[in-house]
Amino acid sequence: MDSSAVVTPPYVAGPFALAPFRAITLAPRRVGDPASARVLARPYRSVPDRIRRWEAGGQLTRDVRPAVYLHEYTAGGITVRGLVGALDVSRRAATAADGAVFPHEGIHPAQADELADRMSQMQLNPAPILLVHHGREETRELLRAVRSEPPLHDFTDRAQQQHRLWAVRAPARVDALTAQLAGTRALIADGHHRYSAYLRLQRRDPGTACDRGLAMLVDQDDTPLFLGAIHRVLTGSRFEDVRAAAETVGIPFSELTHTAAVEALGPDTLVATDREQWAALQIPPRSGRLAVEALHEELVPALARGPHRIGYLHSAEDALAEAGPQVGTAVLVPAPPVDSVLGIVAAGRLLPQKATSFQPKPSLGVLIRSLTDG
Template sequence: MDPSAVVTPPYVAGPFALAPFRALMMAPRLVGDPSSARAFARPYGAVPERLDRWRVRGQLSRDDTPALYLHEYTAGGITVRGLVGVLDVSRRAAAPAERAIFPHEGIHPAQADELADRMTQMALNPAPILLVHRGRSETREILRDVRAEAPLREFTDRAGQQHRLWAVRDDERQALLAEQLAGTRALIADGHHRYSAYLRLQRRAPSTATGGGLAMLVDQDDTPLFLGAIHRLLVGSRYDDVRAAAEHVGLRFQELSPVAAVDALAPDTLVVTDSARWAALHVPVRPGRLAIEVLHEDLVPALARGPHRIGHHHSAEDVLAHAGPETGTAVLVPAPAVDHVLRIVAADRLLPQKATSFQPKPSTGVLIRSLRDV
């Protein structure tokens, strides 16, 4: 197989289940500190011993009783809450109706292999993958009762994120949550390659430890994640190349002033610029298709030159700073709606890689799962 190939990760079958675990938790002063990444650095086989030393020094703690955890974090004025546990990945879906977890982009097998190898050596899931779903009111009521109690931890980390954490240990409450969540169909918001690594670990050596992977489930109707765009830089493709390709595939290319072009950005309109010239690229999209799909499936293949690579930028300012007549052409992309993404994955389709940016993501170190502690 071509190591650069992108493939669809397998689908996990329901019922959806999050199991309790004994969390490892970094000391609040270390959460959000870039230097804390050294805990998970090479050599990966030394990570368990390294974390044991951190525990002795008071830099890491271990919860003695397995629990599900309700994690609330606030960043940039956005508050997100998610239920964290060990996602059951032991069953594969044989038919679409059985699917419980929905990826929305493909993965590179070699990268998933590398992550699986790394987790094996570290004997850890260092951080939860991020899942979103449309939750039930009954589930929200249970979690409201949890939040009425005193949090297990409450702190502001080094990156400025505010955190509150509750442990759900009560057997009856865990059983109610399991019943409520069994029919969940969740979208992977962040962590496609880690999700795929979980599946590879389970296939390699099925066990209690590898039958699941750490995940956070966010109710998009309760505390919605912000869904932003990821803009493109067509490196090596000129402005005139993009205009010619647009005309070739029947898209309207309208040259405008910079302000008018940016104002035209819409679900059916992209913005094209090399920093010297600007245009609105009108992309009539049929129902169930996004403008970014037209860009990748129709426009890019029709280019007469390049791109040598496609750069991905989370802000318009960043991609515009890299655009130029001799470097590449920037394409500003509209942000998709969550429901539109959900409809696409329900129709058994994937989006181009890095088509979405769910924000904010929690800082690493709040909740870690040891694969040896099961």
């Protein structure tokens, strides 16, 4: 298979389930510190020994009893809460209608294989994938009761993220969460390749700890992740090339001033610029289609020149800095609504690569899962 090929990850079948596990947590002074990444660095087969040395030296702790964890973190003024547990990935769904976990981007199989090999050697899930869903009020009520109790951990890390962790261990609470979450249909917000690595590990070693993978489930109606845009730079494609392609595929192309073009950016409007010329591209309405889909499915294939490379930038300023008449054209992309993304994946479709940016993500090291604990 072509190592650059993008494929659709399988769907995990319901019922959705997050099992308790014994969390490994780095010491607060280590969380958010880039130097801490060395405990999970090459050679990966040495990671279990490093974990044991760090534990003996008080640089990490291992919970004595399994739990599903409620993790609350605050970064940049945004507070996010989610349930962290061992996600059941042992069953595959035949169709999207049977699915419990929905990817919205394709993956590179070679990259997923590499991550699976790495986790196998480390004997760890080093960080949870992020899932979002529309939660139930009864679950929010249960978690309010959990938050009324003293947290297991309460600290600010080296990256200035604030963290609070509660361990949900009482059998009655765990059973209630299991019942309430069983019908969940969750969208992968971050971690498509790690999710695919979980599935590969499960195929290799079924009936073991690899039947599950570490995941954090965020209620988007309670403490939503911010969904931002990822802009494009079409290196090697001139402003005139974009204009001609738009005319070819029937996308209205309107030259505007800088200010008017930026103001026109919206759910159905892209903005193209080489920093000297600016234009708004009005995407014709079609049921359920996002502007970023039209960009990659219609506009880019119709370009007569390039792009030699597509750059993906999280800020408009960074995208504009890489554009120019002799370099390429920046295309500013609107952030897609969460419900639109959910509707697309429920219909069995995928979005183009890097169509979404869910933020903020938690610092590495708050919750790690060992594959040797079951």
